[in-house]
Amino acid sequence: MATVSMTVNGNKVSRDVEPRTLLVQYIREHLELTGTHVGCDTSQCGACVVHVDGQSVKSCTILAAQAEGSQVTTIEGLAKDGKLHPMQEAFREHHALQCGFCTPGMIMSAIDLVEKNPKLTEEDIRHGLEGNLCRCTGYHNIVKAIAAAAKTMGG
């Protein structure tokens, strides 16, 4: 067991975990923040995407220990004082989700994408989503939602 500490959604947390604990396990099983999902075991699907120190990463492909001391944001940490993030609003407004399982990772990826390139084109969005799989929507409305959110976010 090793003690791993980090700041998650603004809260300092510390847990004793096995070294082999993945960040996603730390978040889901130890912090009980179950909004971050696991949809594959080969780092392909992106259901587990969270932000670590401001960058989107696949939390199934880093050890919790690697995130020691980091600032982590999960889907649960996006809405501030009950006010949804513009990306969350856009997903709801444009019906960019159906079963909702890929949605947290998709939203976390989308925010990173727009923050790094606020003036992104449809092609940029489609290319930028290559690390996230959705089986329900055919991506059509996800692309629309991200484009709309980019405008709101100041692109």
Place this chain on the structure above:
Amino acid sequence: MYAFNYHKPKSLADAQALVAKFPDGKILAGGHTLIPTLKQRLAQPTDLIDIGGLAELKGITVSGSTVSIGAGTKHGEVADSADVKKAIPALAALAALIGDRQVRNKGTMGGSLANNDPAADYPGAILGLGATVHTTKRAIKADDFLKGMFETALDEGEIITKVEFPVPKRAAYEKFRNPASRYVMVGAFVAETASGIRVAITGAGPTAYRWADAEKALGAKFAVASVEKLVHTSNGLNADIHASAEYRAHLITVMTKRAVAGAGG
């Protein structure tokens, strides 16, 4: 994953000491090859030595005709680097095609090269540009570095510290992706360098290699017409459910042609 011990050395020297201490340990850089491997239980290291945070391995510097990139530099940092984009735009463009956005935010150049996956992009870049791989022990020319599928010239415990890329006159990389994994199925890195034309093919064979026929043809004239009729042999190329050796051979010509066009040939 099997259980292991985790170490986070504070310096490269500490890391080397740990590597020496745990012969059945493994070095963890970005982890984007190693962790998936561990999750599939395809490796069972006793210890992981995490060099991901070492400042000594970070950074991009351009001096004169050389771009030097620390081994711990992430793919996304290379892709977004204004310096790299200016000096060797083909290298930044290649980095932007590795994996996906999240992989590029964690995966490192050193990790990719040390692993030498046949479906990796960076081996094509170091070979295509004639880079030099610097390690804790020595400097290795790209032509001597890649030894075979998942094999490099690195000794046990030898850690890549940085890679030096000579700035070419012009270069371009074209990639045909495996439709499922998005890894490179056939990539062609074409460069006109101070020491001549270099054409590196990655993804197609057990490891990246230079295509002598194309280099010769482009040496005579750097133009699409020089390569479009070239026929690459399918002997020795990879074959899987996504592409036969014959198709890969064909794509080598197509991608090389596109790269030449991309480099202004």
Place this chain on the structure above:
Amino acid sequence: MNAVTGTGIGASVRRKEDYRFITGQGTYTDDINRPGQLHAYFVRSPHAFAKIKSIDTAAAKASAGVVAVFTGQELAADKVGGLICGWTVTGKDGTPHKAPPHPAIALDTARCVGDQVAVVIATTKEIARDAGEKIVVDYDVLQAVVDPVDTLKPNAPQLHAEAPGNLCYDWEFGDRASTDAGFAKAAHVVKLDLINNRLSPNPMEPRVAIGEHDRATDTTTCYSTSQNPHVLRLILCAFIFGLPEHKVRVVAPDVGGGFGSKIFCYAEEVVCVWASRKLNKPVKWTSDRSEAFLTDAHGRDHVTHAELALDKDGKFLALKCSTIANMGAYLSTFASCVPSYLYALLLAGQYTTPAIYAEVKAVFTNTTPVDAYRGAGRPEATYVVERLVEVAARQLNMDPAEIRKKNFIAPDAFPYQTPVAVAYDSGQYELSMNEALKMVDYKGFAGRRAESEKRGMLRGIGFAAYIEACGIAPSAVVGSLGAGVGLWESASVRFNPTGSVSVFTGSHSHGQGHETTFAQVVSEKMGVPIEQIDIVHGDTQRIPMGMGTYGSRSLAVGGSAIVKACDKLIAKGKKIAAHLMEAAVDDVEFDAGMFKVAGTDKSVPIGQVCFTAYVPHNYPADLEPGFEENAFYDPSNFTYPAGTHIAEVEVDPGSGHVTIAKWVAVDDFGNVINPMVVEGQVHGGVAQGVGQAMLEGVVYDKASGQLLTGSFMDYTMPRADDLPNFDVGMTHTPCPHNPLGVKGCGEAGAIAAPAALMNAITDALGVEIDMPATPEKVWRAAQGKVRALAAE
């Protein structure tokens, strides 16, 4: 739309369920953890076909943290029944299909890679897996067979003693004599050999099962990623464990997509429930994606020879096809009906083809079982019909739109009795096609093709005028065809005393948006805003017996049950309102939430009626209190959504890369409750159909039986940059036999898309190829095309 609420039928209201999903508050099965919970790890066969000589579990059992290790022997000793197939198909010779034993954990033989061989129950998942690797299984590896054609060969390995020749059934449908007569008088016969590739459903949420036994009440709960919790409970109770249903509860909370694969009862559910009773501890299993590829029921996998007979003018005279359908190693829950009744009955398509004959051999191979996957049989039928029609147009040099129009069933011909048993309810096929032709700018195609050719690209256009049958029913008919269940649906609409509404439905939402669309139906009917309406589903202890969600049935069947329950409430409400207004019941009308006395200005709102029903101080003497009604709805027929999809592609002959330039879908789902949600269903269906046509395909190694596409590294899932924007249009021909006039929309895209896209790609190439049209396959075909052009 209901003018009062603004949230009734026809409004694209935002989904009620979305808030919890976009904030990470959804509760999926893996998010549930029970006190004292143990974890199950399944040891699976690494071989496609092997005798199990012995299993040594001693080292695993001795590991710290391991609570138990079980093999098939322990389940057998406890008389745990095997997995069942709930639909019996009767073959040509009058004998029922062969459904060999399917133990939840293999007893002496493993018949596919991934077959369960043992299970370790431990305190953590990692400990269970560590221990699982210490189990030593001595296998006698046998030669496997994975190909559905090979498995019928005389020297093929034999999977089951109960199924000689690996034949599950040899079935036929339609009139052979009249079909032969049609071919005898044909001016043209078009022949095609088609492979309908095997698919892995891959909902993004992998399956999960938790068993939990409560000794105090002797009740066992199974939390499961199920599309139909009551059917799962029925199977667990009646067939697997012999337990009374009131002592078993199945909960399917938020479920992350199903597409058919979560209809079925799986071994892991059986084992977790059984082990939780045996150990008196909750037992949880969460599938890895790698396990999902091995164990989630696959879809499709047909090999078909099909022929279409036409007269000299291109009028269809007869259609026949012969199909071999791969069932995999065992018969899954509803596997048998998919390549038979859900397939051959749709072979008329949208056309007046007077004679049709189909024969289907269902076969066993050493592969993962195959069952219903989005569309289930109907995509396979549409693929046969629409590929034949397209090729017929090419061979007869007719316009592909014109040949279809020439053969469409006319709008005034409904109800239309097809030669394959089913009678279509309503349709305007030419209307949808004309709209699609307009949207795609069909007239401009020649110009676009010429422009592509200038750039060295090949351009193609392809059609699919599909038919679907949804809401499989009525129960008496499906019963006569071999179904082991009824296919009605239930609803309970409960007004709470202060006017909010709880609707309990047997349908299950795993992405379809029932919490919104069903609420819209109630909002429209009862004049209550949707914010005051909750849709409750997915828990056998809370809802009436229901049949779940599959086959695009939820709205047509489940929604109709809700309407029926609402109608009962309105009838009761009229009695209460009449009493309150001192009027005759027959004079009371209900509209937009108000009970009114006809021809007067007297009215009472539904809220007051509801309150009165619960506080019946001033109440009709002969009326029960309360404002809640149950209804069961058994449809009188299937519904038949139809439409035309048109794909336009550009093929790079140099690399084999295909770009989808345009996608037009014009569907007729009858009336539509929430257009936004319906369009979303179309997008998703098309994406899966595009996946089947261009990207996806389960591949087994023929020699070893190993699954080669065992992860997303090798199984190509459609990604955002593989797909275009979809241009979706609609026509509305109401279903005449259900109260909402709705037809179902969940599967249409997946049914239409493969044929449309393959017709487009083969149009571009000038060569027929099979799915999936991978870059290499397209490149090889394009090489032939380029050579052919050069030779012209």
